[in-house]
Amino acid sequence: MSKIKVLPDSLANKIAAGEVVERPASVVKELLENALDAGARSINIEVEEGGKRLIRIVDDGEGMTRDDAIIAFERHATSKLRTTDDLEAITTLGFRGEALPSIASVSRLFLRTKTPRDNEGTEVEFSGGKLVAVRDIAWPGGAEVEVRDLFFNIPARRKFLKSDATESVHIANLVQHYALANPQLSFLLVGNGRDVIRVAPARSLKERAYQVLGGALLDKLVEVNAEAEGLRILGFVSNPQEQRSSRDAQYLFINRRFVRDQ
Numbered sequence: 001m002s003k004i005k006v007l008p009d010s011l012a013n014k015i016a017a018g019e020v021v022e023r024p025a026s027v028v029k030e031l032l033e034n035a036l037d038a039g040a041r042s043i044n045i046e047v048e049e050g051g052k053r054l055i056r057i058v059d060d061g062e063g064m065t066r067d068d069a070i071i072a073f074e075r076h077a078t079s080k081l082r083t084t085d086d087l088e089a090i091t092t093l094g095f096r097g098e099a100l101p102s103i104a105s106v107s108r109l110f111l112r113t114k115t116p117r118d119n120e121g122t123e124v125e126f127s128g129g130k131l132v133a134v135r136d137i138a139w140p141g142g143a144e145v146e147v148r149d150l151f152f153n154i155p156a157r158r159k160f161l162k163s164d165a166t167e168s169v170h171i172a173n174l175v176q177h178y179a180l181a182n183p184q185l186s187f188l189l190v191g192n193g194r195d196v197i198r199v200a201p202a203r204s205l206k207e208r209a210y211q212v213l214g215g216a217l218l219d220k221l222v223e224v225n226a227e228a229e230g231l232r233i234l235g236f237v238s239n240p241q242e243q244r245s246s247r248d249a250q251y252l253f254i255n256r257r258f259v260r261d262q
């Protein structure tokens with residue numbers, strides 16, 4: 001008898017979730033990136049108890065058909081990559097087709113969505129990676145992903161999450177990063193019913209930085225705007241007199257992707 005067995009999908013997804021979903025902020029990151037890839041202009045995020053109890057992200061992007069809304073939860077199912085050559089020219093934030101099945105395998109998840117071409121919307125419900133129901137619903141368009149009770153089926157992972165306050169800070173920092181990287185979009189983050197971040201579409205990076213970081217900080221910064229050899233660098237740097245003990249206030253984005261590197 002052969003000792004090697006191919007893992008069932010539900011188990012493979014749970015293992016993959018270990019890499020994709022470290023904490024509530026990782027869920028917010030994946031869902032935010034999906035909303036951005038879907039061409040959303042406006043993204044609303046609601047969290048309760050540091051995202052452990054609830055994470056809900058609503059976007060006004062292109063949405064999904066009923067068939068796509070179901071297949072999106074298959075592993076390696078993506079609309080963003082077709083051939084090996086595409087890998088060299090990725091223009092989206094996602095491309096692995098891992099995020100939704102991973103998140104669905106460690107939570108109770110609802111997806112509600114509709115494309116502009118469809119009359120009816122679709123609701124897909126998962127629990128611990130199992131498809132519970134697919135329903136027709138009235139839905140205006142775009143997509144909403146609701147993630148409840150993260151890690152409810154992996155108590156050991158749930159136990160190692162930090163306090164609600166700490167997890168909330170991670171989420172707020174993340175949304176701040178994406179808001180800075182996408183000045184033209186509006187973002188709303190509500191935590192336990194209170195507005196944490198609320199920014200309307202801005203005309204420039206400067207205006208967005210003003211909204212997010214405040215005028216007192218921005219006034220001390222020097223604008224950088226340079227272009228050469230196909231590269232464009234845009235942003236703000238501080239004067240040498242400005243001293244900080246940590247790198248927390250350094251925000252670096254490459255092609256709208258947040259990068260943290262020593």
Ligand SMILES: Nc1ncnc2c1ncn2[C@@H]1O[C@H](COP(=O)(O)OP(=O)(O)OP(=O)(O)O)[C@@H](O)[C@H]1O
Nearest residue numbers: 034038063072078079094095096097098099100143
């Ligand atoms: N908010 C959304 N609006 C429209 N389509 C979406 C949305 N979220 C996901 N999708 C669709 O579902 C597919 C699967 O999403 P998922 O996040 O699992 O994979 P991905 O974004 O392609 O890759 P990655 O795993 O790197 O994030 C996407 O390729 C996209 O077509």
Ligand SMILES: [Mg+2]
Nearest residue numbers: 030034094099
């Ligand atoms: Mg994705």
